[in-house]
Every structure is written in C-alpha cells, then in structure tokens.
Amino acid sequence: MTQHYRITLLPGDGIGPEIMAVAVDVLKAVGKQLDISFEFLEALMGGAAIDETGEPLPEATLELCRSSDAVLLAAIGGYAWDSLPRHQRPETGLLGLRSGLGLFANLRPARILPQLVDASSLKREVVEGVDIMVVRELTGGVYFGQPKGVFATETGEQRGVNTMAYTEAEIDRIGKVAFETAQKRRYGRPDGSPLLCSVDKANVLEVSQLWRDRITKLAEEYPDVELSHLYVDNAAMQLVRAPKQFDTIVTGNLFGDILSDAAAMLTGSIGMLPSASIGSSRPGVFEPVHGSAPNIAGQDLANPLAQVLSAAMMLRYGLDQPEAAERIEQAVLQVLDQGDRTGDIISPGMRQLGCRGMGEAVVQALG
Numbered sequence: 001m002t003q004h005y006r007i008t009l010l011p012g013d014g015i016g017p018e019i020m021a022v023a024v025d026v027l028k029a030v031g032k033q034l035d036i037s038f039e040f041l042e043a044l045m046g047g048a049a050i051d052e053t054g055e056p057l058p059e060a061t062l063e064l065c066r067s068s069d070a071v072l073l074a075a076i077g078g079y080a081w082d083s084l085p086r087h088q089r090p091e092t093g094l095l096g097l098r099s100g101l102g103l104f105a106n107l108r109p110a111r112i113l114p115q116l117v118d119a120s121s122l123k124r125e126v127v128e129g130v131d132i133m134v135v136r137e138l139t140g141g142v143y144f145g146q147p148k149g150v151f152a153t154e155t156g157e158q159r160g161v162n163t164m165a166y167t168e169a170e171i172d173r174i175g176k177v178a179f180e181t182a183q184k185r186r187y188g189r190p191d192g193s194p195l196l197c198s199v200d201k202a203n204v205l206e207v208s209q210l211w212r213d214r215i216t217k218l219a220e221e222y223p224d225v226e227l228s229h230l231y232v233d234n235a236a237m238q239l240v241r242a243p244k245q246f247d248t249i250v251t252g253n254l255f256g257d258i259l260s261d262a263a264a265m266l267t268g269s270i271g272m273l274p275s276a277s278i279g280s281s282r283p284g285v286f287e288p289v290h291g292s293a294p295n296i297a298g299q300d301l302a303n304p305l306a307q308v309l310s311a312a313m314m315l316r317y318g319l320d321q322p323e324a325a326e327r328i329e330q331a332v333l334q335v336l337d338q339g340d341r342t343g344d345i346i347s348p349g350m351r352q353l354g355c356r357g358m359g360e361a362v363v364q365a366l367g
C-alpha cells in the first residue's frame with residue numbers, strides 16, 4: 001500500500017533553493033523504489049519571506065507547516081537582512097517555527113564518514129568510526145527559565161539573572177525522545193544494545209539532580225537501552241579525548257548547545273551535517289546545520305549532502321521510514337566512495353562536482 005506524506009519545503013535564502021532541489025529529487029527517487037508518495041508544498045521563510053511580506057515567518061507558512069507530516073528547511077539569512085531590527089531578522093523566524101510547532105528536541109548527529117576522516121582536526125585513530133547523536137532539549141532550561149533580566153540591586157548596582165529550571169514533565173519528554181532515538185539508531189545494526197549517555201552537572205546543580213533522577217527512572221521503561229551519566233565538564237573532555245565511547249547523548253539546552261557544536265566539529269565538514277527538531281507529534285523540522293552560504297549562492301558550488309542527509313533524518317525520525325533513510329545514507333556513502341566531491345570537501349585525486357552534479361550522483365547511486 002502506498003504511503004502518502006505531505007511535506008512542506010522551506011528553501012529559504014542563499015544556497016537554500018539549490019540544495020533543496022537536490023533533496024527533492026533524492027526523495028522522489030527513493031519514494032518510487034519503496035512505494036512512498038510525497039506531496040511537496042513550498043512556502044516562504046527567512047529573507048525571501050521578509051522581502052515579500054515584511055515578516056520572516058508569515059502566518060500562512062506556519063499554517064502550512066502545521067498541516068503537513070514534516071517540514072524540510074534549507075537555510076535562511078544573508079547580508080541583505082543582517083542589519084534589520086531583531087523581530088524582522090531571519091533567525092527570529094526560526095525561533096517562531098520551533099515554538100509554533102512545539103519542537104522541544106534537537107537531534108544533531110556527528111558521524112565521521114570513512115571517506116572524510118582526514119577533514120577532522122583530530123587524529124585519525126581518535127575519530128575513525130565516530131558516530132554520535134546529541135539530543136538537546138530546546139525550549140527550556142537557562143535560556144527560558146524565569147526570572148531573567150538585568151535588575152538593579154538595593155545599592156543601585158546592575159545584576160544580570162538567568163534561571164536554569166526544568167520540570168519533571170520537561171525532562172521526561174526529552175528523555176523519552178532520547179531513549180527512542182537510541183533504539184532507532186540500532187536499525188540495521190543489531191549488534192549490541194542501544195547506548196544512551198545523559199549529561200548534567202548533578203554534583204553542583206539541583207536542577208541537574210532532578211534531571212538525573214528522572215532519566216534514571218525513565219530507564220526502567222527501556223530495559224534494552226544501556227544508560228550512563230556524565231558530568232558536563234567530563235563529557236566535554238571525553239568528546240575530544242575518546243569520542244568513540246559515545247552513541248546517543250541527551251542533555252539540557254545550554255549543555256547541548258555547546259556539546260552539539262563540539263561533536264559536530266569532530267567531523268570537520270560543515271556541508272555534511274544534518275539536524276532534526278521534533279516535538280511530541282508531527283511535524284518535525286529537518287534542516288542542515290550550515291547557513292545560507294551567500295558567498296557561494298547561485299554558482300552551483302554548494303554541497304547538497306547535509307540537505308540530503310536531513311531528508312534521510314526526516315524519513316527516520318519524522319516519518320518512521322527507516323528503510324528509505326538507510327537507502328539514502330548508503331547512496332551518499334557510495335558517491336563518496338566513488339571519489340565524488342563538492343569543492344568544500346575536495347582532496348587530491350577526487351572528482352569535483354557541482355551541487356546539481358552531486359545530486360545526480362546520489363540519485364544514480366540509489367539505483
């Protein structure tokens with residue numbers, strides 16, 4: 001029976017439309033193979049939306065997203081809009097999208113592809129085989145806790161305040177996503193049990209003590225997942241010392257912000273990194289980690305693979321289609337094995353392709 005999905009596409013700005021076109025071709029190709037049909041609906045977001053409507057996230061775009069099964073976003077922003085007031089900046093649209101869709105979990109994989117191991121700034125023997133997923137809580141913690149602000153003290157001195165706070169319910173829902181993500185990552189790799197490492201600062205922070213208690217309690221519902229705990233300072237150290245020990249990591253908003261960037265940079269290639277933001281129900285938003293790269297826009301130079309891998313994440317984590325996700329990921333590995341590269345990841349002896357050429361190579365590799 002054909003599975004049918006409505007996908008909202010937000011190509012955005014800069015290289016966004018070029019890399020989105022590639023991802024759509026790849027989705028159509030895998031859909032044909034597995035009897036999955038996609039209805040693609042395109043909407044305005046970011047600078048393109050500001051130019052047309054004055055707002056980075058028009059209500060019509062949010063409505064369309066809400067009515068779809070998943071949202072595939074490319075990248076937004078660019079020099080033309082960088083100096084606008086905050087409420088009109090493209091990034092404000094991103095925050096609006098997250099809160100408008102109730103996206104509280106951010107999934108950031110960092111996988112060292114064997115073909116690109118030398119792009120890492122760490123030694124080959126340290127990073128070879130690294131395959132980590134950081135699950136970061138996105139809508140709570142110190143970025144949103146009350147009270148917050150800069151207040152005058154009794155002596156008239158200014159005092160800046162932020163509050164790190166999590167409720168049981170907030171911890172449980174991100175914990176659930178993390179345990180399930182750890183399980184989903186075993187698809188096609190039945191070797192060993194799923195691993196989850198929860199990162200906190202429970203030796204100092206009460207909010208972290210509650211975090212650790214709840215995650216430990218939640219583990220009873222996932223007996224197949226091996227749970228461990230680390231303090232954040234140790235986790236940061238271990239990520240650069242021995243990153244292969246990690247599989248899935250779950251942590252709060254602030255720690256996750258820092259650790260997900262550190263983990264991503266183990267790979268050394270920004271054009272290869274996908275991400276997902278999900279809530280308790282569909283739709284999730286799937287997008288590359290990189291920005292709109294205005295310096296290379298419109299020149300057929302962009303690497304579309306982060307966008308293609310974001311489409312694979314959409315299939316695995318947003319639509320429960322692991323087979324389709326796996327096929328896309330394998331096709332990406334195959335084109336890299338063939339020696340196909342875009343300019344940002346080129347090395348001696350490899351064949352340089354443009355954005356479109358790389359897309360065609362992936363579609364061909366799907367068979």
Ligand SMILES: NC(=O)c1ccc[n+]([C@@H]2O[C@H](COP(=O)([O-])OP(=O)(O)OC[C@H]3O[C@@H](n4cnc5c(N)ncnc54)[C@H](O)[C@@H]3O)[C@@H](O)[C@H]2O)c1
Pocket residue numbers: 015074075076077078079082270271289290291292293294295296301302303304306344
């Ligand atoms: N989520 C988002 O949409 C997002 C994230 C970061 C930055 N931005 C916006 O993007 C614009 C540019 O920001 P930036 O230059 O700091 O970051 P960037 O990620 O756009 O670019 C950084 C560098 O990486 C290169 N690069 C990025 N993606 C690439 C790809 N797919 N293929 C080849 N090379 C690639 C660029 O050419 C540039 O040299 C800004 O307006 C910024 O606000 C948007």
